Amino acid sequence: MRSAGIHHITAIAGDPQRNLDFYTETLGLRLVKRTVNFDDPGSYHFYFGDNIGSPGTIITFFPWPGARQGSRGSGQVTTVSFAVPPNAIAFWKERLRANHVIAEEIGGRFGSNTLRFLDPDGMRLELIATHVIPSGVEGSRGNYLKGSAAGSLPASAQGYGVAGDVARDDRIGGFAAPTLEVRKPEETEDLLTAILGFEFVAEENNRWRFRGRGSNASAEIDLVSSDAGFGQIAVGTVHHIAFRAADDEEQLRVREQLVARGLNVTPVIDRQYFHSIYFREPNGILFEIATDEPGFLIDEPADELGESLKLPPIYEPSRDEIEHVLPTIHLHHSAAS
Secondary structure: OOOOOEEEEEEEEOOHHHHHHHHHHHOOOEEEEEEEEOOEEEEEEEEEEOOOOOOOOEEEEEEOOOOOEOEOOEOEEEEEEEEEOOOOHHHHHHHHHHOOOOOEEEEEEOOEEEEEEEOOOOOEEEEEEOOOOOOOOOOOHHHOOOOOHHHOOOOOOEEOOOOOOOOOOOOOOOEOOOEEEEOOHHHHHHHHHHOOOOEEEEEEOOEEEEEOOOOOHHHEEEEEEOOOOEOEOOEOOEEEEEEEEOOHHHHHHHHHHHHHOOOOOOOOEEOOOEEEEEEEOOOOOEEEEEEEEEOOOOOOOHHHOOOOEOOOHHHHHHHHHHHHHOOOOOOOOEEOO
16 A cells, blocks of 8 residues: 555544634634534534545544543644645734634744644644645645635635635645654554555654655654653544545555554444544554545535535434434634635
8 A cells, every 4th residue: 555645633622613613713624524423423523624625634523522631642643733835824823813822833843834733622733834735736835725626616605614814825735744642653653654655754853754655745644752651532632543545445455454464453434425444553543544435525515515414324314313412503604715
C-alpha cells in the first residue's frame, strides 16, 4: 500500500452546539454530514470539511454532553493541524483574536510558521502555513481552492460553514501533519513505512515527519517521541485517525498484512460513506483504514449537505425516537462564496 495520507480524524466534543459553531463559524469549515454515532445512535456524529467532505479535509466529532474531560499524553494524536496558504497567518491571528481564541505563533517548524490554539473543548489545534497543496486542491495561492470540491458550488449556494467572510486566499485547505505522540516511535514508524507506505522525509529535534503518496499537506504526519504518561481519551481529545485506502481491494490487502503481523484488526465495517477497518498500532493509537468511496453525496445533494439528520437504513425505523433523544441544535447559514 502507498496511502494518500489522512482520510479523516475523529475527536470527542462536549456540547454539540458549541462544537458546531466553532468549526463552522470560527474556522469556516462546512458541516458536510449530520448523522449519529453508528455504535451509539443516541449521540450525534458531525463531519466538517470542504464543500463535499473530500478525503483529507474531514474532521469529525462525537459530541457527548456531560462527558468527562480527557487529557493529552502518549499513545494519542495530541495535535490536529490544518493547512492554510502561506500568507494567511496574519488573517487567522486576527480572526481567532476577534473570536476570543488565544493563539500562539510558532515559527519555523520544518520551515513553516504555525498558529497553535485550543478548541472550546481544549483540543489542541494548529494552522500551518504551507506551500504544499492540500488534498484535492490545485493551483497557486491565488487559486488555493481552484479545482477542489470547496470551489465547485455556485456563489449563490448556501452551506453550513465555508464562511463567506473568509476569503478563498485564507481558507483552511485540509489537514496538515498531525502530531502523534508515542513512547516507542520506531515501532509506529515501522508500521507506517512497511505497511501503509509512508516515507521518512525530515527530522527536527524529537519530531519525525513522514509523507504518503502525493504532495498533499494531508499526506504528511509527524511522530514525536514522548516519555509522558498515557493520555485519557475523552472530551477534548482525538478518538482515532483514519488513513486513505484507494478502494476495497487495497483495504483487504492491507488488512491481511496487518493480521499477519499479529495485530487485532476488525472486519470491514460499512460506515455508509466509506468502508473501514480498525486496529491499535504498537503504541496504542487507534488507527482506521477508510476507503475514499462512496463519499458524502450518496444520500443528499452537494448544496444540501448537512441540512438534515441522515441515518443508516438500520436506524430509520427508530428515527422518531432517535430525534427525540438527540439534543436540539441550531444551524447557521454561511454563504459558500
